[in-house]
Amino acid sequence: MVLFERDNDIYRDRDALREDYQPEALVGRDEELQTYQAALQPVINGEQPNNIFLYGKTGVGKTAATKYLLAHLKDDAAQYDDIDLSVIFLNCDGLTSSYQIATRLVNSLRSEANQISTTGYPLASVYEMLWEDLDDRGGSILVVLDEIDHVNDDSILYQLPRARANGDLDVAKVGLIGISNDFSFRDDLSPKVKSSLCEQEIHFPAYNAENLRAILEQRGDVAFHDGVLSDEVIPLCAAYGAKDAGDARQSIDLLMKAGDLARDEETATITEEHVRRGRRALERGRIKEGINGLTEHGHLVLYALLTLDLEGEAPLRSRDVRPRYTRFAELANRDPLVPRRMRDHLSELAMLGIVSVTERNEGRRGGTYREYALDMDVELILSAMMETVEVVGVHDSVAPYVDADANAEPPTLEDFSEV
DNA sequence: ATTCCACAGGAATGAACGGAAC
DNA sequence: GTTCCGTTCATTCCTGTGGAAT
Numbered sequence: 277m278v279l280f281e282r283d284n285d286i287y288r289d290r291d292a293l294r295e296d297y298q299p300e301a302l303v304g305r306d307e308e309l310q311t312y313q314a315a316l317q318p319v320i321n322g323e324q325p326n327n328i329f330l331y332g333k334t335g336v337g338k339t340a341a342t343k344y345l346l347a348h349l350k351d352d353a354a355q356y357d358d359i360d361l362s363v364i365f366l367n368c369d370g371l372t373s374s375y376q377i378a379t380r381l382v383n384s385l386r387s388e389a390n391q392i393s394t395t396g397y398p399l400a401s402v403y404e405m406l407w408e409d410l411d412d413r414g415g416s417i418l419v420v421l422d423e424i425d426h427v428n429d430d431s432i433l434y435q436l437p438r439a440r441a442n443g444d445l446d447v448a449k450v451g452l453i454g455i456s457n458d459f460s461f462r463d464d465l466s467p468k469v470k471s472s473l474c475e476q477e478i479h480f481p482a483y484n485a486e487n488l489r490a491i492l493e494q495r496g497d498v499a500f501h502d503g504v505l506s507d508e509v510i511p512l513c514a515a516y517g518a519k520d521a522g523d524a525r526q527s528i529d530l531l532m533k534a535g536d537l538a539r540d541e542e543t544a545t546i547t548e549e550h551v552r553r554g555r556r557a558l559e560r561g562r563i564k565e566g567i568n569g570l571t572e573h574g575h576l577v578l579y580a581l582l583t584l585d586l587e588g589e590a591p592l593r594s595r596d597v598r599p600r601y602t603r604f605a606e607l608a609n610r611d612p613l614v615p616r617r618m619r620d621h622l623s624e625l626a627m628l629g630i631v632s633v634t635e636r637n638e639g640r641r642g643g644t645y646r647e648y649a650l651d652m653d654v655e656l657i658l659s660a661m662m663e664t665v666e667v668v669g670v671h672d673s674v675a676p677y678v679d680a681d682a683n684a685e686p687p688t689l690e691d692f693s694e695v
Numbered sequence: 696a697t698t699c700c701a702c703a704g705g706a707a708t709g710a711a712c713g714g715a716a717c
Numbered sequence: 718g719t720t721c722c723g724t725t726c727a728t729t730c731c732t733g734t735g736g737a738a739t
Binding site for chain 2: 392393394395396397398593594595616619620623635637638639640641642643644645646
C-alpha cells in the first residue's frame with residue numbers, strides 16, 4: 277500500500293513563498309536600497325563600518341533588503357584580500373534585554389562545543405566574553421540586530437558601537453545595524469545611543485497595494501505553475517495586505533495558505549474563495565499564538581470578557597469586567613489580581629488584536645476610561661482557548677456559554693462548582 | 696478659565712525562580 | 718549547599734490627562 281505519493285501539484289516551487297526565500301530582485305525598494313548600499317560602502321573600503329538604523333513597519337522589506345545587500349557585500353568583499361568580513365545576524369524577537377542579546381552574540385561567535393548558558397552570568401562578564409570573542413574573530417564584523425524594538429534596554433546599543441573607543445576592542449571593526457518595526461523606539465533611545473547608532477538612518481515606508489501586487493506576482497510566477505492563479509487572487513491578497521499594514525510577509529503567507537488549501541482539495545486553480553478561507557485560517561493561527569503566550573490570569577481575563585460579550589454586555593470598561601474576572605479566578609482557585617494588574621492584562625489582549633479598545637472621556641462627570649470589546653470571532657477565540665489553555669475548572673464553566681443560545685440564562689455559581 | 700472625574704499608565708519594589716559560580 | 722544574577726509576574730503608590738461641568 278502506498279502511503280505517500282507526490283502531489284499532483286499546482287506548485288512549481290512552493291519554497292518561493294517561504295519566509296527564507298531570497299528573491300533575486302527586490303521589488304519596489306529601489307530608493308531605499310540605494311541609500312543602504314551607500315551606507316555599507318565603507319566596509320568595502322576597509323574603513324570602520326557605519327552604524328545603520330533601519331525603521332519601518334513589519335514586512336516592508338527591511339530584513340529582506342539587509343540579507344540581500346549583505347549577501348552581495350560578502351561576495352564582493354571576498355575579492356579583496358585585505359578585507360575579512362563577518363556578518364552576525366540576530367533576530368531579537370523573544371529577547372527582552374541587552375543581556376540576552378549579548379549571550380546570543382557570544383554563542384554565535386563560538387563553536388558548538390563552547391556555548392554558554394543564556395542565564396546566570398553577571399552582565400559585565402558576558403560583555404567581557406563578547407569583546408574577547410569579537411577580537412578573536414577580528415576583521416570587519418557587521419552585527420545585525422533585527423527587531424531590536426523588542427528589547428527594553430539599550431545598554432548593548434550603547435556598548436557595542438563604543439567598544440572600540442573604550443579600549444575593549446583592539447582589532448575588530450564592528451558595525452551595528454539595527455532594524456526596528458517601531459518608529460517610536462528611535463525616539464526613546466537615550467541621546468548618546470541615538471547619536472552613534474543613528475548616524476545613518478533609512479526609512480522603509482509601507483507597501484501600497486500596487487507594490488504588493490508586483491511582489492506577489494514576482495513570487496507567484498516562481499511558486500505556481502502557469503494558469504493556477506485565477507485573476508482575482510493576487511489583487512485580493514494585495515488588497516488585504518495593503519489594508520492591514522502594507523505587509524508583504526503577511527500577503528505572501530496568505531497567498532501560500534490559499535495555495536495550500538487549493539492543493540489539499542486537489543483543485544486545479546486557486547480562487548478568491550481559497551483566499552478568504554486562508555485569511556481566516558491565518559487569523560486563527562495568530563490568535564492561538566497570542567493566547568498561548570498569555571498568563572493564566574490573562575486567560576481568565578479573556579474568559580471574563582468573552583462571556584460578558586456573549587451576554588451582549590460589550591463594550592465594557594475594566595471595572596465592569598472585574599467582577600466576572602474575580603469570579604472566574606476563584607473558580608480556578610487563584611487569588612484575583614489587583615485592578616491595576618488586571619488592566620495590564622486587558623491592554624495586552626488589546627495589543628494582540630484580540631480585543632478592541634476605544635478611549636472615552638465623559639469629562640468631569642465620567643472621567644477618562646477605555647472600553648473593551650472582542651475584536652474577533654468569538655468562536656475563533658473559544659476554539660483557540662480550548663486547544664491551548666488549561667485552566668482548571670474554568671473551561672467547564674465557560675462551556676455552557678458556548679452551547680447556550682443567546683437568550684439563555686447564564687450559568688450560576690452552582691453550575692460551576694462541580695469541578 | 697478653572698475644576699475635577701475616573702481612569703490610564705509610569706515607577707518603585709518585591710517574591711519566586713532558574714541557572715552559574717563558589 | 719549557598720550566593721549571586723537576571724527575568725517575570727505581581728503589588729503599591731503615584732502622576733498624568735481630556736473634556737464636561739462649573
